[in-house]
Amino acid sequence: MIPITRPVLGLDEKRLVAEVIDSGWLTQGPRVAEFEKRFAEVCGCRFAVACSNCTTALHMALVALDIGPGDEVIVPSMSFIATANAVVHAGATPIFAEVDPRTYNLDPDAAAAMISPRTRAIMPVHQIGMPADMDRFRALADRYGLAIVEDAACAIGSKRRGKQIGTDGVMACWSFHPRKVICTGEGGMVTTDHEELASRLRLLRQHGMSVPDTARHGSQKLVIENYLEVGWNYRMTDLQAAVGLAQLAKLxxxxxxxxxxxxxxxxxxxxxxxxxxxxxxxxxxxxxxxxxxxxxxxxxxxxxxxxxxxxxxxxxxxxxxxxxxxxxxxxxxxxxxxxxxxxxxxxxxxxxxxxxxxxxxxxxxxxxxxxxxxxxxxxxx
Ligand SMILES: Cc1ncc(COP(=O)(O)O)c(C=O)c1O
Missing domain, CATH: 3.90.1150.10 (Aspartate Aminotransferase, domain 1)
Structure with a gap:
């Protein structure tokens, strides 16, 4: 059987994973920080926050914008179900709009027709890596005061006018599932140029904890953390980030x-x-x-x-x-x-x-x- 896809994993991934095992630090730590830095460079944005998968990335992105019950988010129905589910996880309502039948991407006119007083955001999907028409979504966002969260789960390496996509919205969310172009087994990332959003995402992915594990465990002094809001365990592990670093070099x-x-x-x-x-x-x-x-x-x-x-x-x-x-x-x-x-x-x-x-x-x-x-x-x- 010829498979539909097959991840490209080899000696580089094995070597970097072995280093993590030898280091004794397995969960979110230095390799995650390094992967975030490299990923932000590739995307041409200021911040990247790693997490457990793209579904959790989309969920956190919406919560970081304080989108919740009573709010509507416009999404394409033609997408992996996680796009709509993330809106439901945030407590908001997904409003389904039509796609352009040639690109399978959310149709900006159809999205515009679904805008209501409750709309807070539009979530265009760069479907199977095909860049969405972000100029038109940005125009809509400016006109109606909406946030754009890009579902870029499949789109690392996709370009528009010669530039990596993912910096047109307020945040973009990425997946590293084995079906994607680079993989970490499971894994996700949120990228943004907004420092306050990046800080909130770092809190949300780690139970709302005020001090990251690396700072707590690496300190000679007593560090007692606070829990600033109700978050989740949406962390990526250093084992996954090691695979991600090797994959990113091959992108x-x-x-x-x-x-x-x-x-x-x-x-x-x-x-x-x-x-x-x-x-x-x-x-x-x-x-x-x-x-x-x-x-x-x-x-x-x-x-x-x-x-x-x-x-x-x-x-x-x-x-x-x-x-x-x-x-x-x-x-x-x-x-x-x-x-x-x-x-x-x-x-x-x-x-x-x-x-x-x-x-x-x-x-x-x-x-x-x-x-x-x-x-x-x-x-x-
Ligand atoms: C468009 C889209 N959004 C979100 C997701 C969810 O990604 P993950 O499996 O990393 O949660 C996928 C996964 O296939 C996807 O294709």
Whole structure:
């Protein structure tokens, strides 16, 4: 089976993890601080606050803005469910808006139409690494006095006008799950240029504790901490940060390989009668965290039949990005909306394997299979 993804982990990760084990300091400590510093440099922002995953990053980001019960946050339904869940975890209400069917990103006009007196923030998602149209979200934020929290879970290495995305909102949240471009097993980060938000995030991720563990345990003097507000244990470990540091050093190479593979797919599949390669707006360079194909209307096979035939040929594949508003979790919370563009985009898209290390021969086999599954079924003589 050709997997849909495979993290690139090797000797560098092993060496740095071994150093952490030898050091005896396993939880959030010096390696986390180093990973945060390097990550902020890569993003071109002032502060990075590591945490346990991107869901907790999004949750903390909203709480740091004092968003809670009675507030609304506009999100795309077409996203991994964690985007909407983070709003619920903060006690606020996610308001689902349509996406642009070409980029799968939140549509700024659709988001604008959902703004109400209760709206506090918009959470655009750079979906599967495709940069969202942040100029238009910024304009909306300025006009209506809203915060922009970027869900950049999949988007490290994605650029707009030559610059790493993630600095257009007040905060951006990142994931290091193995399905992402760099991974730490589980892991997340919030980046921001605002010092007071970074300080609040550092409190929230560690039970609201006034003194970090490193300062408490490293001190020769008695240090007694206070708990300034009710926070969580959303810490990253130094073991994870060690993996992250090794991964971050490889980021340019990992992204270059993904872009090269994506370019091969798009060139070869341009001629496909039923499958449409991803649309890439002019001013962006996505990291191709995933490679999504759209099934043309009138296609003789359903999207799920295509997936079944790929699986039968030994090629791992997945339906496109999910929709949150159709899941029982939200239906049961009273969400009874119909989002035709979102539903059509989600139901007619699929993800095929793309990861550094996918060989040319494997990619060729995938491309040929994508054509072959549409060949007419032979009639027995
Ligand atoms: C758009 C988006 N947001 C949030 C998340 C949640 O990330 P994590 O698994 O690190 O909590 C994901 C994970 O797939 C995602 O794709």
């Amino acid at each position: 340019p190479e990992l992204v270059a390989q993904r872009r090269r593979l994506a370019a091969v797919y798009s060139a070869r599949l341009q001629e496909h009668p039923w499958l449409i390669p991803p649309f890439v707006p002019e001013d962006v360079e996505p990291n191709f965290q995933s490679y999504a194909l759209q099934v043309r209307p009138g296609c003789p096979l359903t999207r799920n039949q295509i997936l079944e035939r790929l699986l039968a040929a030994g090629i791992a594949c997945k339906p496109g990005i999910m929709t949150a508003h159709r899941e029982p979790a939200y239906r049961e919370r009273g969400v009874q909306i119909h989002l035709p563009i979102t539903e059509q985009a989600a139901d007619s898209s699929l993800l095929i394997p793309l990861y550094p290390g996918l060989t040319d021969a494997e990619q060729e086999y995938i491309v040929q299979t994508l054509f072959a599954i549409f060949a007419p079924i032979g009639v027995p003589t």
